[in-house]
Amino acid sequence: MRKRKILILSITIVAVALILETCILKYVNDKNAQTTSNVLLDRVIAVIDKNESSESEFVKSLKDDYIVRAKAISYIVDAKPEVEYDVDELQKIAGLMSVDEIHFIDDTGTIYSGSLPKYFGYSFDSGEQMAFFKQMLNNYDLTLCQDVTPNTAEAKEMMYAITWNESKTHMVQVGITPKRLLKELKQNQISNVIADMPVYKGMEIFVVNTTTKKIEGATNRTKIGNTLTNVNASSKMQRIVLDHKKCKCISRKHGNYLVAVTMEESVNSSSNIVAILIVGIYLTLASCLLVLMLSRVLKEKYEKEKYMYTSNTDELTKCFNRRAYDSDMQKLDLNTKWAYISLDLNGLKKANDTLGHSAGDELICAAANCMKFAFASYGKIYRIGGDEFVVLIQESVSNIDSILQVFDATISDWHGKYSNSISVSYGVVKSSEQSFDSVYEISKLADERMYKSKSEYYNISDNDRRRSHNE
Known part of the structure; x- marks a missing residue:
């Protein structure tokens, strides 16, 4: 009798232990399934957001x-x-x-x-x-x-x-x-993006249009276009039947989409240790992928900033180029105070012809450096042609005369490797000196004054040469 009771008690203890172990495994599996599914949901939503953002930036x-x-x-x-x-x-x-x-x-x-x-x-x-x-x-x-x-x-x-x-x-x-844009848009379609995402065996990802209930993206391409109606947005684990298989499901609404992750019940019957190990490996891989995505985003940002700099910068002088000039001219306001300076090197052709293009480049760079020294604190400097420069002064316009004196002194003190001196003719117009119809009228007047200065320079230079010849 006693042996019988011990046997019954032993069987009862074993049964209770098995039931308890089964409950623990079920709880752990459900918890792991929910954690894994949420990580996947976050990743899918992040990919969708990045996809839409990159498309918009690329088109712009x-x-x-x-x-x-x-x-x-x-x-x-x-x-x-x-x-x-x-x-x-x-x-x-x-x-x-x-x-x-x-x-x-x-x-x-x-x-x-x-x-x-x-x-x-x-x-x-x-x-x-x-x-x-x-x-x-x-x-x-x-x-x-x-x-x-x-x-x-x-x-x-x-x-x-x-x-x-x-x-x-x-x-x-x-x-x-x-062609590049069309190819990019095709590659970035949800159907392609989701189909290329890695998932575990027995797990699937769906992106469903909430209006049509049609599957627009899935890790299993054969299911794209099918209708999915038995899934509702819920942060809690749901149990559904999908393709005659019992599945656990977590879903989340994001914009016009319902993103769902399903996992077959049979897959979740694995042991607690294996499940935790798989989740740990997956989280490590997911972290690596997130770091990779972040590095790519930073690289794209760097490349974009680099492109913006190079597309607006003159390669030789590192001044702003004609593209930047045209853009900034359109932003100027005639009702504010600013000054437009048109500048042109004197004798550049002679330097190129007699001393070589290295000497010409030296003069161009020297002129640019002198302009930066005198004007950079007050406005922007543009190289709009071979030896043609424009300076837009928007700070301390009332002190333009003293600023120009600094420039003249800087030019006068310059000595180079190929040339001993440099000469720059310029014309200055203030936006406030009269009523102008457009900013281009100001630029035209500045050019006229610059060419008058250049003409006076060459007249003086010619007279000096004649005087020296007569002597």
Whole structure:
């Protein structure tokens, strides 16, 4: 009797231990499943957010680049007006500037010339795509770039950028097939991004459109397009039946998407040690991936800042370049006080011809350094041509005379390796000295004063040479 009781007690203890162990394993497995699922949810949402952000930044950088190309072509044609109606030359320019199409549009919005004669005669009234640019007719300072849009003539996926030329007589439009952008957008589609994400055996990730209930992204591509209706947003573990299999599921609503992570019940029957080990390995891998993603984001930020610097900086002098000048000129306000200085080196051609281009480069860099010493604390310095510079003074405008004295003294004291001296002619105009209609009127007046100064310099130099010859 006693042996029987001991046997029953032993069986009871073993059964209770097995039940307790089963409960512990179930609790640990559920906890691990919930932790793992939440980590995956965070990662998926982070990828979706990064994907949308990178697409937006990429499109914006492309638009800025295409507008710059349109302006560059406008400058080229303004400098060589004979190519305006020369299709062959315009096609060469298009190839040089890496654009597919060049169109010249008159002030009525009609294409009258360009690299593709088949588009001649199309106008802003020809279709919805071209109608986007009608606003250009009312604003001569406006530049525009479309998103990827089927063009009016052939419904090709194109991006068009447009700008008025310098004299505002016509518009210059460039068309580009954004192959990189289309490829990037295709690669960044949710269906592709989610399908490439690694998951454990028996685990799946779904991204469901909350409006249509359709699966737009899944680690199992075959399920994309199917309907998923038996999952609701919940931070707690749900138990559902998916493909006739019992699964645990955690989901989260993010914008227009419901992101869900499912795990088959059979997978969670593994031991506590194995489950914890897998989670530990996964968390380590996830941390490494997050660090990698962060390093890439920082690298992209560095590359973007580097691009912005190089695209606005003159390579030889490290002054701002013509692109930065054009951009800043558009931001100037005639109602504020500032000064425009137009500067030009004297005798650069002679130095190049007699001493070599190294001497010419030395003079250009010397002039830039003298300008930086005198003007950098008060405004920006631009190199807009070979030996042409512009300084925009926006601080201490009332002290412009003393600032110019510092510049004159700096120029006078300079001595170089190839040349013993340097001469710079300049013209200064203050925005407040009279009523101006535009900032370009100020720049024109400054140029006139600069050329007058240059003429006086050469007259004096010529008289000195004659006097020295007579003596």
